[in-house]
Amino acid sequence: MNAQLVKVLEVIKLAEKLKVEMRHSWLSNGRQESVAEHTWRMSLMGILIEPYLPQKVDLLKMLKMIIIHDLVEAEAGDIPTFDTMNSAELKEQKVKNEAKAIENIRDMLGDDLGIELYDLWFEFETKETYEAKVANALDKLEVQIQHNEADISTWLEIEHQMTFMMDKHVAFDPVLQQFKGLIEVEGEKKLHKAGIDVENIKANLMK
Known part of the structure; x- marks a missing residue:
């Protein structure tokens, strides 16, 4: 038992890196957000x-997925979605790096727990189960909530468009669609307040 607890401690130490791995999201007080903070919310x-x-929904399973899904970034780092949107090469490299990282975590634990984490991570990635779909939707929605709370000066131009690109992540569930609507309205108000042409953004997205 002691030998296994040593391995558990090593994974916990690895996870500490998520407290210092920064994301391209900013908090309402002007500080950059860490991966751990994103996962917590x-x-x-x-x-x-x-x-x-x-x-x-199996809440315990879903929470495990949510907590585990970014653990790979302790090794692979955080690559924002907008960096991979137009780069198949970068997207493929991200997938490979993260897959290797979860393999290392599985092997670090070396028992049934390691296999469980490995399987849950891939379940999140494939988005085939209801729990995985909900978890993935919350991942995208939390990002937009955080953007809405940050100063508009921290937004990239692509993030103006991404405010209105969440439909595909919530289309499977009417409650999440409603929740997305509330978040989108807040984002739209923020853009309007900053003098950004929202109607032009929406028109371009429909082309």
């Missing part, structure tokens, strides 16, 4: 939204 969102979902 995703977990809270999962707990708070679960009672209102129209389908039964």
Whole structure:
């Protein structure tokens, strides 16, 4: 047992890197956000939204997925979605790096727990189960909530467009669609307040 606990401690130490791995998101006080902070609020969102979902969800399984999904970034680092949107090469490299990282974590634990983490990570990535779909939707929604809370000067131009690109992540669930709508309205108000031509953004997205 002691030998296995040593391995568990090593993974916990690895996870500390997520406290210092910065994301391209900024907080309301002007500080850059860490990966760990993003994951924590995703977990809270999962707990708070679960009672209102129209389908039964295995909350423990979903929370495990949420907490594990960015653990690979302790090794692979964080690459923003907008960096991979127009680069198939970078997207492929990101997939390879993260897959290698979860393999290393599995092997670091070296038992059934390692296999469970490995399987849950891939379940999140493939988005085939209801829990994985909800977790992925919350991942995208939390990002937009954080953008809405940050100063507009921290937004890249592509993030103006991404405010209105969340539909595909929530299309499977009516409650998440409504929740997305609330978040999108806040983002749109923020863009309007900054004098950004929202109608032009929407028109370009429909082309």
